[in-house]
Amino acid sequence: xxxxxxxxxxxxxxxxxxxxxxxxxxxxxxxxxxxxxxxxxxxxxxxxxxxxxxxxxxxxxxxxxxxxxxxxxxxxxxxxxxxxxxxxxxxxxxxxxxxxxxxxxxxxxxx
Amino acid sequence: xxxxxxxxxxxxxxxxxxxxxxxxxxxxxxxxxxxxxxxxxxxxxxxxxxxxxxxxxxxxxxxxxxxxxxxxxxxxxxxxxxxxxxxxxxxxxxxxxxxxxxxxxxxxxxxxx
Numbered sequence: 001x002x003x004x005x006x007x008x009x010x011x012x013x014x015x016x017x018x019x020x021x022x023x024x025x026x027x028x029x030x031x032x033x034x035x036x037x038x039x040x041x042x043x044x045x046x047x048x049x050x051x052x053x054x055x056x057x058x059x060x061x062x063x064x065x066x067x068x069x070x071x072x073x074x075x076x077x078x079x080x081x082x083x084x085x086x087x088x089x090x091x092x093x094x095x096x097x098x099x100x101x102x103x104x105x106x107x108x109x110x111x
Numbered sequence: 112x113x114x115x116x117x118x119x120x121x122x123x124x125x126x127x128x129x130x131x132x133x134x135x136x137x138x139x140x141x142x143x144x145x146x147x148x149x150x151x152x153x154x155x156x157x158x159x160x161x162x163x164x165x166x167x168x169x170x171x172x173x174x175x176x177x178x179x180x181x182x183x184x185x186x187x188x189x190x191x192x193x194x195x196x197x198x199x200x201x202x203x204x205x206x207x208x209x210x211x212x213x214x215x216x217x218x219x220x221x222x223x224x
Contacts, residue, residue: 034212036215042217042218043115043117043201043215043216043217043218044201044203044215045215046212046214049212090154098144098156098159098167098169099144099146099154099156099203099213100156101153101154102153103153104153104154
């Protein structure tokens with residue numbers, strides 16, 4: 001069975017500061033990992049994904065994530081955040097025919 | 112290419128009623144999955160349909176059901192609504208297979224009074 005743990009439920013940062021949202025996973029099958037973002041009153045938008053290959057994955061809006069097999073982690077990073085990055089972020093692992101999500105991390109950007 | 116569409120976007124029902132939600136996948140996508148999102152339980156998998164067949168089901172009571180049509184459009188139905196069914200219901204579509212990315216619609220927000 002697959003599971004995902006997002007270590008922080010809320011992360012406040014100042015505008016233009018770097019941010020890291022932490023995600024740990026467990027999976028008994030090949031690992032396919034995803035980060036989604038949800039803006040208020042909207043659905044989920046794919047930020048980036050790891051299927052295979054390079055462990056450093058670049059996504060949209062300047063986000064990137066690094067797959068670390070030994071630490072079973074897939075942390076999301078951005079070197080400089082903007083007010084518009086305020087949203088909830090979900091890490092997910094793809095199991096058999098379904099995505100298993102973490103509980104989400106609410107990113108709040110302060111001016 | 113148009114994204115995943117869900118109708119209606121908002122819905123208010125009372126306890127005991129039933130409701131049907133609709134999802135149209137991205138053109139060419141044959142797999143449709145449904146998720147329930149609540150503040151307490153987060154995002155939980157309901158079921159997945161592929162080529163009109165339910166391929167996988169989450170841990171929800173039998174009041175939750177779904178189907179998929181030959182054009183890949185999907186509906187989910189909830190009978191005998193309970194207050195706890197109030198949630199955002201998200202539909203996602205993908206080509207097929209485990210490596211394929213799921214693309215989500217905007218969701219249907221259901222409020223049960």
